[in-house]
Amino acid sequence: MSKNGNISSSVIKRLPRYYRFLGELEKQGVERISSRELSEKMKLTASQIRQDLNCFGGFGQQGYGYQVQSLREEIGHILGVDKAYSTILIGAGNLGKAIALHINFETRGCQLTGIFDANPRLTGETVGSLAIRHTDEIEEFCKAEHPVIAVLCIPKANTQAIADKLVGLGIRSFWNFSHYDLTIDHQGIEVENVHLGDSLLTLTYRTSHLKDSEEE
Known part of the structure; x- marks a missing residue:
C-alpha cells in the first residue's frame, strides 16, 4: 500500500511499465536487479525508480537491489491485477x-x-x-x-x-x-x-x- 494517499498521476502511469518490464525479466530468468540496471533498461534514472517505489514503501535492499518476482507481485497487487x-x-x-x-x-x-x-x-x-x-x-x-x-x-x-x-x-x-x-x-x-x-x-x-x- 502507499505511504500516503497522494500519489502523482505520473507515478501511477509508470507502474504498468515497471510491471511489464519486470515480467520480461522474470521470463528471462533474472532473479534480482539493481535500480541502476533497471534504470538502464527502462530509460529512467535510478533515483526516479527509487522515488517511485518509495511512494509505496520501497521494496529494495541496499547492496542487493530488487527481487524481481517479489517486486512484480507487489506492483501487481498495487495495480489490482489480482482483483478480477x-x-x-x-x-x-x-x-x-x-x-x-x-x-x-x-x-x-x-x-x-x-x-x-x-x-x-x-x-x-x-x-x-x-x-x-x-x-x-x-x-x-x-x-x-x-x-x-x-x-x-x-x-x-x-x-x-x-x-x-x-x-x-x-x-x-x-x-x-x-x-x-x-x-x-x-x-x-x-x-x-x-x-x-x-x-x-x-x-x-x-x-x-x-x-x-x-x-x-
Whole structure:
C-alpha cells in the first residue's frame, strides 16, 4: 500500500511499465536487479525508480537491489491485477471486438463478463466466449452481475448519456475509446480516456521534425 494517499498521476502511469518490464525479466530468468540496471533498461534514472517505489514503501535492499518476482507481485497487487473486477464492453464494432479478443483482461485485474451493442443484427453473435447482448439488456445484466468497469467503444454522441446511465447502475470506472473526453460529475468515479489518434499524431509530429532536422 502507499505511504500516503497522494500519489502523482505520473507515478501511477509508470507502474504498468515497471510491471511489464519486470515480467520480461522474470521470463528471462533474472532473479534480482539493481535500480541502476533497471534504470538502464527502462530509460529512467535510478533515483526516479527509487522515488517511485518509495511512494509505496520501497521494496529494495541496499547492496542487493530488487527481487524481481517479489517486486512484480507487489506492483501487481498495487495495480489490482489480482482483483478480477467484473467488466462490460459497450459497442461491438470492429474496435470493440478487437479489444474483447486481444486484450487479456484476466491478467489486468478484470474479467470481461458482458458485451453489448445497440445493433440488433449483432445480438447473439459470439466474440470469444461471450455472446453479444442488445443494449436494452444492460440494466437487467448490471442488477444481476454487478459489473464495476465499463469499456466504451461507442459513437461520440452517445457517450455521456450512456456513461451517466451506467453510473446509476453501479459502474465505477470507465475505459473510454469513444473519441469523446468523458467527464463524470460524481465522486468515486474513475475515467481513462483513450485517444489512439492522439498517439499517432504525436508520432507524425516527431517524424515531421525528424525529417526537418535531417534536411538542415
